[in-house]
Amino acid sequence: MKTALVIGAGPAGLMAAEILADSGFSVTVAEAKKSPARKLLMAGKSGLNITKNETDEQFLATFGDMPDALKSAMTAFGPRQAMAWAQGLNQVVFTGSTGRVFPRSMKASPLLRTWLARMGGKGVTLELGWKWVGCGGPSFQFETSAGAKEVAADVTILACGGASWARLGSDGAWSEWIDAPLAPFKPANMGFVVDWSSHMERHFGSPVKPVGLIVGGKTHRGEIVVSRTGLEGGGIYTVSTALRDGETLTLDLLPDLTGDQIRKRLARPQGKTSMANFYRKVLGLTPVKMALLQEFARPLPTGNAFISVLKALPVPLKGPRPLDEAISTAGGVKFDGMTEDLMLKNRPGVFCAGEMLDWEAPTGGYLITASLATGKLAAEAAVRWAESGSNSAI
Structure with a gap:
């Protein structure tokens, strides 16, 4: 029986391990933490978003230009395959109003329990608390509670995660000893720092919706959240790459109204209503939107200038939140260092x-879908490579 070592028990590693076991390999999964898939479980706390219910073409287009290996992986395993995978783990899935796909339970734990049990039935060995610390010739070295371990296998899958959420296991430490060209780590899908004045404190935690985020000449509709440190939320994450790389942010606080519609509403008599209440009644400006106007456009202009501010409020950002707070990371093993x-x-x-x-x-x-897809591609390639007879223990 051929042997396989998988380092990392997240979605990519577990997908690879099961495929290798199905192909007749004796599989050992080494996980640095005391429990597997911690980042997946954390993601599931707010609702496990498995995939996006889109056509394959739409799904791939969201990634923009991509290496051939990544395109091949997601062509073979896209949204339909991700939904079928979850259903195969006894999870009833549904598509939300934005096209995002969730298990009915909304949690990752039922799916993970079923998955681990299924792999255990196939003979997969899960070693917890095994921290990969380097390579010694053909062997991979680990620190464990029982002392140092060395493991050599016919094939090895590295699925060690990125460099965010170190407490969940993705600390990027592997980059110090892997023999491959690396791109520097950068935060992805993260919040941005804003130096708020004290009057914004009462709005911390408040959602801003609906709102248009204007970045690089394009408007993206979404929801953002005012946090103690700045701006977060799905709308910000959607444009985080462009903002991280130097684009500026302006907000359309009234994305459902044109400039002319705003002008007509502002022409209504104000009477004895305070200005804040008048704006709330005729424009639907919430307290947090009014606070943002006061924060970045005071003293508030009038007439067309006020309409311009409502439709394009400049927001000065002080850069992204730290790498370890990001949902994910860019950078890592370069594709030109791999087949x-x-x-x-x-x-x-x-x-x-x-x-x-x-x-x-x-x-x-x-x-999640792309992680599963790359785990599948790597494992199937490892099986072919081992069966080709071109190797002994690695």
Whole structure:
């Protein structure tokens, strides 16, 4: 029986492990933490967004330009396959109003329990508390509670995660000893720092919706949240790559109204109503939107200038939140250091998958689906490579 070592028990690693077990390999999964898939479980606390119910063409287009390996992985395993995978783990799934797909339970734990039990029935060994600390010739070295361990296998899948949420296991430490070209880590799908004045404090935690985020000449409709440190939320995450890379942010506080419609509403008699209440009644400006206007446009202009501010309020950002707070990361193992089926050119028989690759996914189910897809691609390639007879223990 051929042997396989998988380092990392997140979605990519577990997908790879099950495929290898189904192909007749004796599989050991080494996970640094005391429990598997911690980041998946954390994501499931707010509702496990498995994928996006889109056509394959729409799904791929969201990633923009991508390496051939990533395109191949997601062509073979896209939204339909991700939904079928979840259903195969006894999860009834549904599509929300934005096209995002969730299990009916909304949690990751039922899915994960079923998945781990299924893999256990196939003979997969899960070693917890095994921290990968380096390579010694053909072996991979681990620190464990029982002391140092060395493992050599016919094939190895590295699925070590990115460099955000270190407490959940994705600390990027593996980048110090992997023999592959790396792109620097950068935060992805993260919030941005804003230096608020004291009057914004009462609005911390308040959602701003609906709102249009104008970045790079394009308007993205979404929801943002005013936090103690700045701005967060799905709307911000959607444009976080462009903002991180230098684009500026302006907000359309009234995306459902044109300038002419706003002008007509402002022409209504104000009477004895206070200005704030007048704006609330005729324009629907919530307290948090009024606070943002006061924060960034005081003293408030009048006439057409006021309409312009409502439709394009400049928001000065002080940069992204720290890398470890990001939902995911960009950067990692460069694709030109791997073959088209994700095998390291400098380490034959060693494959990479998941967020440790140099790619960047938006939120909305794309990250989980692509991680599963790359785990599948790497494992199937590892099986072919091992069966080709071109290796002994790696």
